[in-house]
Each structure stands twice: as structure tokens, then as C-alpha cells.
Amino acid sequence: MSGEESTASGAVAGTAAGPLAGVAAQPGVPKPDAILVADGVTRSFGGLRAVDVAHLEVQRGAITALIGPNGAGKTTLFNLLTGFDRPDSGEWSFDGRSLAGRRAHQVARSGMVRTFQLTKALSRMTVLDNMRLGAMGQAGESFWRGLIPPLWAGQEKENTARAMDLLRRFKLDAKCHEYAGSLSGGQRKLLEMARALMAQPTMVMLDEPMAGVNPALTQSLLGHVKELREEGMTVLFVEHDMDMVHDISDWVVVMGQGRVIAEGTPDSVMADPEVIDAYLGKHHDDVATDSSEGDS
Ligand SMILES: Nc1ncnc2c1ncn2[C@@H]1O[C@H](COP(=O)(O)OP(=O)(O)O)[C@@H](O)[C@H]1O
Ligand SMILES: [Mg+2]
Numbered sequence: 001m002s003g004e005e006s007t008a009s010g011a012v013a014g015t016a017a018g019p020l021a022g023v024a025a026q027p028g029v030p031k032p033d034a035i036l037v038a039d040g041v042t043r044s045f046g047g048l049r050a051v052d053v054a055h056l057e058v059q060r061g062a063i064t065a066l067i068g069p070n071g072a073g074k075t076t077l078f079n080l081l082t083g084f085d086r087p088d089s090g091e092w093s094f095d096g097r098s099l100a101g102r103r104a105h106q107v108a109r110s111g112m113v114r115t116f117q118l119t120k121a122l123s124r125m126t127v128l129d130n131m132r133l134g135a136m137g138q139a140g141e142s143f144w145r146g147l148i149p150p151l152w153a154g155q156e157k158e159n160t161a162r163a164m165d166l167l168r169r170f171k172l173d174a175k176c177h178e179y180a181g182s183l184s185g186g187q188r189k190l191l192e193m194a195r196a197l198m199a200q201p202t203m204v205m206l207d208e209p210m211a212g213v214n215p216a217l218t219q220s221l222l223g224h225v226k227e228l229r230e231e232g233m234t235v236l237f238v239e240h241d242m243d244m245v246h247d248i249s250d251w252v253v254v255m256g257q258g259r260v261i262a263e264g265t266p267d268s269v270m271a272d273p274e275v276i277d278a279y280l281g282k283h284h285d286d287v288a289t290d291s292s293e294g295d296s
Pocket of ligand 1: 045048050068069070071072073074075076077
């Protein structure tokens with residue numbers, strides 16, 4: 001590590017602080033210290049090109065928000081980059097290592113861990129057991145069922161201690177012996193984030209971590225995300241609430257119809273007419289007064 005802890009957390013409205021200062025607000029723009037670099041990543045479902053990302057770089061140690069209307073391809077991009085789905089084409093590297101073709105647990109082992117838009121806490125396991133699973137990275141439930149006993153041997157004490165530390169931090173320690181299925185939606189989101197941290201990642205990708213979380217928990221979730229950055233982690237998260245995006249992001253990437261259509265500081269992106277358009281969607285046909293006729 002560089003010892004220099006100058007994260008971009010001092011970001012002032014309008015200008016990117018720290019390492020992202022001076023980076024142009026352009027789709028695909030290079031970053032001074034990119035931890036994740038993707039090229040030509042595409043994925044179609046039938047005739048629909050869900051993801052078509054020509055070039056994308058994510059800055060190390062920063063919080064980057066990935067925004068865009070429903071169906072823009074955000075979750076599919078997460079799935080591709082983390083090995084939960086296969087692209088039709090494309091290359092990407094994480095921390096200098098190519099990850100294309102890697103499976104989810106290999107991706108997790110390399111330090112990039114994600115959470116899901118729909119939480120995947122295993123509801124008929126206790127909160128603590130969910131955490132212990134997180135220590136081994138990510139894979140499907142059936143994969144774990146076969147592997148848990150041998151992998152736990154020897155490491156159980158350490159993992160349990162680490163799990164309890166994280167559960168305390170996320171205020172879930174009192175629930176450690178309850179089934180994950182008994183938690184509220186918001187608590188499950190917290191559990192998922194805590195579980196992701198069990199793998200000791202360098203980068204976490206959070207797919208709508210605040211969705212369905214009540215306002216009281218939202219604040220603590222936001223605080224946790226900021227803490228991750230303070231600890232030197234890289235965060236890429238999907239969020240619809242622009243106030244939250246504005247509050248915690250150093251950089252914002254906007255997707256529309258599978259492509260990266262804009263990126264920049266929260267302020268520059270939110271003032272971008274193309275971004276506003278993407279969110280307004282087709283409604284602009286109804287309200288536009290200055291556009292030329294019928295080209296879309
Ligand atoms: N497994 C799938 N099969 C068919 N279409 C899919 C599948 N996953 C996603 N899509 C489609 O791909 C597009 C992008 O979806 P998604 O990545 O979930 O968008 P977002 O997360 O930005 O809302 C949508 O049109 C969606 O319906
Ligand atoms: Mg999604």
C-alpha cells in the first residue's frame with residue numbers, strides 16, 4: 001500500500017477531489033489508477049443487446065456509482081464482470097489480471113466480490129453460517145453444501161471471530177443464531193454486505209444495496225459504504241436515488257441501453273441533458289417543444 005490515504009472522500013460539489021481531479025467527463029475515459037478495466041464487453045439476450053460496453057475503467061479506492069434506467073444493463077454487467085454470466089465478447093482485467101472466462105468463485109478469490117439486487121442470503125441458515133460461507137468467496141448454494149465441512153476444518157475459529165466482528169459492526173450480532181430468513185429486508189441487505197466482506201475483498205460491487213431498506217437503515221448503510229472507502233476498498237454500486245448517489249460517490253457512470261452514455265462527477269453527470277433524457281426515457285416525445293420531428 002502507498003501509505004498515502006488520500007481517498008477522494010473530501011470531494012466537494014462539482015469537482016472531483018484527489019486522484020480523479022482533472023479526469024474528463026467522457027464515456028470510457030481513462031482513470032489515473034484503474035483497478036478494473038473492461039473492453040468490448042457485450043451480452044445479448046435474443047435480439048436484445050443488454051450490455052455493449054466499449055471501454056470502462058473504475059478508479060481504485062474510490063466510490064463509483066453505476067446509474068441508469070431499469071433495463072439499462074447494470075445488473076447484467078455486474079453478472080458478466082463477476083463471472084455469474086458469460087459475455088458474447090469482451091476482455092476485462094482486475095488489478096492487472098485478466099478475469100474473462102473466470103468463474104464467480106475465482107473472481108471472488110482474486111478480490112472482487114459482489115452483492116445481489118435480490119438478496120441471496122440463504123434463509124434457512126443462521127446469520128452466522130451465512131457469514132462463514134462468505135469467507136470462502138461466492139458460488140451457488142449447491143456448491144457450498146458439498147464443501148462446507150472440509151473447508152471449515154481448521155479455520156472455523158478464525159472465521160467465526162471475523163464474522164462476529166463484522167456482525168457487530170453491522171449491528172446484526174444479536175441475531176447471529178437466527179435464521180437469515182427471519183431478518184427484515186434491510187437487515188438482509190446489511191447481512192449481504194457483511195458477508196461479502198468476509199472474503200476480504202479489495203473491491204465490492206453492490207447491486208442496489210439500499211433498495212427496500214427503510215430510511216433509518218439507509219443512513220447506516222451509506223455510512224458503511226463510506227467506511228469501506230476509508231479502509232482503502234474500491235466500491236462500485238448501483239443506485240437509483242440521486243441524493244444518495246450525490247452524497248457518497250466520487251464518480252458516476254451512466255448506462256443506457258447497454259452502453260456507457262456518460263460519466264463524470266455527480267454534479268456534472270446530473271446536469272447532463274443526455275442523462276436527464278435517459279431517465280425521462282421516451283417521455284421526452286410528449287414534452288419536447290424544441291426537437292425536430294419524429295426521428296425516434
Ligand atoms: N437472463 C435474461 N434473459 C433475458 N433477458 C434478460 C436477462 N437478464 C437481463 N435481461 C434483459 O437485459 C436488459 C438489461 O437488464 P438488467 O441488466 O437487469 O438491467 P438493469 O439492472 O440496468 O435494470 C433488460 O432488457 C432485461 O430484460
Ligand atoms: Mg438491475
